[in-house]
Amino acid sequence: MKYEMMIGLETHVELATKTKLFCSCSTAFGGKPNTRCCSICTGEPGTLPSINREAVRLAVRAGLALGCTINKTTRMDRKNYTYPDLPKAYQISQADFPLCLGGSVTLSDGKKIGITRIHVEEDAGKLIHENGRTLIDYNRCGVPLIEIVSEPDMCSGEEAAEYAACLQKIMRYIGVSDCKMQEGSMRCDVNLSIRLPGAAPGVRTEIKNLNSFNNIIKAVAAEAKRQAEILDAGGRVVQATLRYDADRDAISIMRIKEQADDYRFFPEPDIMSFIVSDDDMAAEKGKIPELPAERAERYVKSYALSKEASELLTRHRRAAEYFEGAVSYGATPKNAANLMQRVMFTVLDNESARESFDVKTTARDAAELIKLLDEKKISFGRATEVFTHMLETGLPASHFIKEEETAGLTDAELEEICRRAVTECAQASDDVRNGRDKAINVLYGFVMKNSRGRADIKKADVILRNILNN
Ligand code: ZN
Ligand code: MN
Secondary structure (H helix, E strand, C coil), X not given: CCCEEEEEEEEEEECCCXXXXXXXXXXXXXXXXXXXXXXXXXXXXCCCXXXXXXXXXXXXXXXXXXXXXXXXXXXXXXXXXXXXXXXXXXXXXXXXXXXXXXXXXXXXXXXXXXXXXEEEEECCCEEEEECCEEEEEHHHCCCXXXXXXXXXXXXXXXXXXXXXXXXXXXXXXCCCCCCCHHHCCEEEEXXXXXXXXXXXXXXXXXXXXXXXXXXXXXXXXXXXXXXXXXXXXXXXXXXXXXXXXXCCCEEEEEEECCCCCCCCCEECCCCCCEECCHHHHHHHHHCCCCCHHHHHHHHHHHHCCCHHHHHHHHCCHHHHHHHHHHHHCCCXXXXXXXXXXXXXXXXXXXXXXXXXXXXXXCHHHHHHHHHXXXXXXXXXXXXXHHHHHHHHHXXXXXXXXXXXXXXXXXXXXXXXXXXXXXXXXXXXXXXXXXXXXXXXXXXXXXXXHHCCCCCCHHHHHHHHHHHHHC
């Protein structure tokens, strides 16, 4: 494409509070429709909202983790609009004094995506369209959200998806949200415009509510193509709110915006402006663990792991803590990482399983197994087999590995295996005798396999050459 894209994201993240932003209704996902809402949720006359301080604390934590400045004095505003999912006909949000300003997210190639602002607001209800009718569930009304607004710093769908994945990772790490896109606790709106290189920014459109990283990539591609076709035909892009239909891979227009929306914002009269104290800020800062990107970098530096392995191990906080636990109990990082990748991540084969990380084997028990591997008392293959059983049953390695199995090889046993290697790998033995030394690897392989990984390969080399030369 001859055009370049400018992409910004608005990401709604539901905060992990037990109760809603202005009342004590439960925020739990699901439930019978319209059973988790009250007269405050629906804004009936005479009701009075009061703000959930825990939601504010979580929002502050999110801001600090993204390097934002926290507005110490802030307030809520009314955003007025009429839509069936909003029974009050206004949303309590923040306009002029958002809780957090500035900040950034760093992508894996080092590119920084700016964060413009983060504000706190309430969620709206859910419309369910079925059989030509529309049903309304108000359970989600009043669930606390933060809206994270980025700068238009991204220039491809892949970058936008990576940015969203970074946000998800960080928000989960700091315990602010479970960010389940399929359940709607994280939703992305994509703002997109295209322009010729060097030209002024084009007119932007907004694709609403994308619910997977893949759909972000596909929706951006579809919308960029649509805009490019309009420009190529000499037309002009009009400002609009769009929907992306993943099944048909198509963009459709929800509504055209002739001018900017007027929500007639005004300060929310039922909620006092509030102050975030230095103590509150320090407390939230203290709850932010080492974040995934820094952690992955540390794994590369101090554990000499590959970038890919480090990224995989640090993506989910509990997996990273498990790995570090095993290392702290004496396992070598390399074998711990290999075994977790090969076995753990095969058992926990999807993102949500890795996030909840429900495993029966403790890091300490895993370390006991890995140490046998470190000391070459068992082979890697045997370790994967045993680790699989351990994860199935919760039993320790000692239950599956009997003592004689890990007893060291005696010299006589090693000698015996080397003799068999020379006889049974006759071709390789001849090759070595005839000067094709590389063939010795075949013999090493035989020895390692038949000693179940326990042989000292240097010792075996001496013995093998001795046999071959006599
Ligand atoms: Zn309520
Ligand atoms: Mn919003």
